[in-house]
Amino acid sequence: MSTNRKSLIKNKNILQSAYSILFLSVFFAIMAWQLFVLGMAFNSTFDSKNYSWEKSLVGQYRGFKYQIGDRVFRSAVVGKDGWLFFTENLSLRNYQKVDPLNVTNIKKLLNIFRQIDERVSAYGGTFLVVVPPDKSTIYPQYMPKEIPVIGTVTSLDRLIERVNNFSHIRIVDLRPTLRSASESTPVYYKTDTHWNCIGAFYAYNEMLSSIKMSNPDLKIHSMDDFTITTHETRFDLASTMGIDLTEESMSVSPNFDVEITSASGIEQGYNNDLLRFVFNSNRDLPELMVLHDSFYPACLNSYVETSFSRTLSVPYNDITMEQILEVIEVEKPDVVVLEFAERFMDYFLWQFAE
Amino acid sequence: MLVIVIGWVIFRSPTPDFAFDYLGRLAGDMNGVQVLPFELTSPLPFIEPSFMIALVLGLLLCLPWGEWLGKLFPDFYIQEQLAVRVIFDAGLLFLFFASLASAVSASFNPGIYGAF
Numbered sequence: 001m002s003t004n005r006k007s008l009i010k011n012k013n014i015l016q017s018a019y020s021i022l023f024l025s026v027f028f029a030i031m032a033w034q035l036f037v038l039g040m041a042f043n044s045t046f047d048s049k050n051y052s053w054e055k056s057l058v059g060q061y062r063g064f065k066y067q068i069g070d071r072v073f074r075s076a077v078v079g080k081d082g083w084l085f086f087t088e089n090l091s092l093r094n095y096q097k098v099d100p101l102n103v104t105n106i107k108k109l110l111n112i113f114r115q116i117d118e119r120v121s122a123y124g125g126t127f128l129v130v131v132p133p134d135k136s137t138i139y140p141q142y143m144p145k146e147i148p149v150i151g152t153v154t155s156l157d158r159l160i161e162r163v164n165n166f167s168h169i170r171i172v173d174l175r176p177t178l179r180s181a182s183e184s185t186p187v188y189y190k191t192d193t194h195w196n197c198i199g200a201f202y203a204y205n206e207m208l209s210s211i212k213m214s215n216p217d218l219k220i221h222s223m224d225d226f227t228i229t230t231h232e233t234r235f236d237l238a239s240t241m242g243i244d245l246t247e248e249s250m251s252v253s254p255n256f257d258v259e260i261t262s263a264s265g266i267e268q269g270y271n272n273d274l275l276r277f278v279f280n281s282n283r284d285l286p287e288l289m290v291l292h293d294s295f296y297p298a299c300l301n302s303y304v305e306t307s308f309s310r311t312l313s314v315p316y317n318d319i320t321m322e323q324i325l326e327v328i329e330v331e332k333p334d335v336v337v338l339e340f341a342e343r344f345m346d347y348f349l350w351q352f353a354e
Numbered sequence: 355m356l357v358i359v360i361g362w363v364i365f366r367s368p369t370p371d372f373a374f375d376y377l378g379r380l381a382g383d384m385n386g387v388q389v390l391p392f393e394l395t396s397p398l399p400f401i402e403p404s405f406m407i408a409l410v411l412g413l414l415l416c417l418p419w420g421e422w423l424g425k426l427f428p429d430f431y432i433q434e435q436l437a438v439r440v441i442f443d444a445g446l447l448f449l450f451f452a453s454l455a456s457a458v459s460a461s462f463n464p465g466i467y468g469a470f
């Protein structure tokens with residue numbers, strides 16, 4: 001073998017050895033950086049989102065899956081015509097009508113309602129329960145055919161039946177109104193779990209129509225009294241799926257002359273910053289208290305706050321029953337509304353059941 | 355493969371009757387089948403395109419491509435060993451990060467080793 005050839009082979013061997021060392025060094029350096037520099041190895045509260053590749057690599061992977069037609073993602077499923085549906089919090093259990101709340105638990109739920117109703121009725125106020133339906137309840141036609149309806153009754157069906165037959169609690173079933181409205185106009189966002197401002201208006205209309213039975217002076221505004229504006233945004237389901245999908249978001253503002261101001265619970269003397277007080281310049285209107293989840297600030301509040309002189313609102317997952325009853329006792333609002341979404345019925349029950 | 359599948363069913367079954375019924379289901383016996391809620395069967399019954407791609411790629415990559423390409427391009431293989439290694443390692447890295455992304459973004463880890 002010539003000297004040149006030997007030299008060439010020797011150089012190639014050195015190059016290959018150097019490549020092996022370099023490759024392994026860079027690879028394990030990246031792994032070690034994730035572990036030690038980002039603190040994963042020693043931090044029990046480490047959030048995987050701190051991985052440098054979590055957003056870029058995993059986000060791109062999820063985007064690729066969506067583009068090629070995958071339909072099952074973490075917390076969501078892609079239905080027909082691009083409609084996204086939430087799959088957690090018992091949403092699909094309600095849609096498939098499996099394992100609804102039994103009679104014992106429905107009674108416990110009614111007992112929770114009764115506690116609030118008794119406190120409100122003591123001073124002559126009105127108590128109302130409002131249950132926003134899941135999106136899959138209003139738009140079953142967009143659900144994937146691979147997820148069929150199995151049973152015949154939902155938790156909400158049982159609750160409505162129990163209330164109508166055995167209780168005087170006032171409860172608003174929004175399903176017929178929203179289903180009817182959905183035939184002519186979208187009432188829920190395609191890529192969000194919540195209703196849009198049009199759906200929220202129908203809920204506002206139904207809610208106030210029920211309240212008006214005991215508060216005749218209540219003014220219910222029409223859709224023409226409001227202006228809806230839109231802007232592109234990425235909603236909760238698209239964010240949960242980690243895909244870059246946007247949709248037109250709506251916001252509402254009144255066309256009539258009204259001044260709305262707000263203050264926190266702390267500013268009003270409470271030890272709870274999540275209590276929110278909203279004041280209407282029209283002081284002749286009744287006062288409202290709303291215990292709510294995420295459906296209330298999804299446009300519903302924009303309508304409701306124009307019909308009451310003062311609206312006190314608080315998320316129900318940040319307050320105890322004792323605190324609720326105490327606030328009602330102190331503030332004595334003319335109307336108390338309890339709003340929880342269909343999929344949160346179990347959660348609400350276990351939040352407040354004794 | 356058939357022997358392995360039958361063996362695994364027997365291995366994992368709590369009773370012989372269960373194993374017999376399970377094998378019957380695998381053979382297509384649909385008697386008494388009840389539709390289960392999606393939260394219990396997820397991601398089934400969806401057969402995702404990404405799964406099909408992974409299946410096809412997996413089947414293709416099981417073949418001895420290195421040996422075949424080495425026979426087709428012997429000179430290149432001998433002379434450009436470093437280049438071949440770099441291409442091979444790049445491919446492995448791609449598969450590593452793709453499987454990592456898949457595992458991190460999945461909400462379901464099947465099998466008894468899912469806890470790992």
